[in-house]
Amino acid sequence: MIAVIGAGAFGTALAASLARNGPVVLWARDAQHVQEMQATRENARRLPGITLPTAITISADLDDVSDADIVLVSVPAQKLRAFLETAGPQLAGKPVVACCKGMERGTGLRPTQVIAEHVPKAATAMLTGPSFAQDIAKGLPTALTLACADDAMGGYLQKRLTTPNIRLYRTTDVTGAELGGALKNVIAIACGAAIGAGLGESARAALLTRGFAELVKVAQTHGARAETLAGLSGFGDLVLTCTSAQSRNYRFGESIGAGENFDKGVTVEGAATAQALEEMARQAGLDLPITRVVTGLVRGELNVRDAMDMLLQRPLKEE
Structure with missing residues (x-):
């Protein structure tokens, strides 16, 4: 049983x-x-x-x-x-x-x-x-x-x-599977916020892609395998969660972007995970700009426009 x-x-x-x-x-x-x-x-x-x-x-x-x-x-x-x-x-x-x-x-x-x-x-x-x-x-x-x-x-x-x-x-690879499932919720909030604020599908695609880079950076720092992150528990879950209104984390981000209230009775794991991840990144010296702005959005310290400006004004770099 x-x-x-x-x-x-x-x-x-x-x-x-x-x-x-x-x-x-x-x-x-x-x-x-x-x-x-x-x-x-x-x-x-x-x-x-x-x-x-x-x-x-x-x-x-x-x-x-x-x-x-x-x-x-x-x-x-x-x-x-x-x-x-x-x-x-x-x-x-x-x-x-x-x-x-x-x-x-x-x-x-x-x-x-x-x-x-x-x-x-x-x-x-x-x-x-x-x-x-x-x-x-x-x-x-x-x-x-x-x-x-x-x-x-x-x-x-x-x-x-x-x-x-x-x-x-x-x-x-338990580490890779768990971190993929946890961190994609953070990126889903960012993608939802972009769509809720009317920033367009191109902005969502950029956040999803660069968010995946953050996910990989964190997971590999903890010993996760690349093939795990490219599989169902990493990339697959990320795509689904960042592109569907069935996702609670995506809807939560969308409500932030649109300036609307969100049902407090709905569990949004990405909100807590973003804050836990930011603290871990600070201690490990990792640069996670999308995670940082999501934490600011969740805490009400940033609005979506300021968050996007922060990301767009970062120093230019190679992909």
Whole structure:
């Protein structure tokens, strides 16, 4: 049996797809939310219009997770540590797959590193790549990266987590897969802001391309492999997130560019990641101009026009 922790849109979508293979437990923290889903067989709060298969057991009891062979954790990266401080004992000794993207503010740690701190005996892995919850839940074809340092465990997880509509590609480069998934959200905010401010598609293309250069610079500094960054978890996820209004990070940036309010109830991982990344870059002496202006936009210290002027007025250089 597989357990999915977190009944947000992505966690629910994964549970719906995995239920085509066998029993799944979908765990949610909010007992009232669980009762709603049990009664309607739908996650109307996060993934409306999708009927949850009967193979999914919906629960707010962590004891129901204890029987799972594999646990997928799909809670926001900034809330992962708090969850694990409570739930760590139930995950001990199991393969734990992070399904959240981001860097923890204050520590700069990636999701698998946070899991390793709290569940040291767990086999950790990362599931990431270009995907939207609605597509997965509807059974539309999706390709993702499964990153696990233990290649044998990665092969086992690849077989267990592949579904009729999700094709998994395996890598041992966990660092590259995690950083690609985290940093692309920062660039998506920049691209959304450019479009929201009416700066045009050419500006978005420039930000996407130069943003990818920043992503590569950071990831390779941490030992990531170039082929990982050029794959699904890097370039693939970057393109999807920077070009579709289905992306929360892109929509958040678009609202900044248009001077509109954004729903504070929607998780925007790129906002926290930008600030964590800027602090890490300062300590490492890395020049990340797009990340720097995104941090300024998120904090309200810059407007989009000033941010673009800062980027355009940088010294000329070779590509």
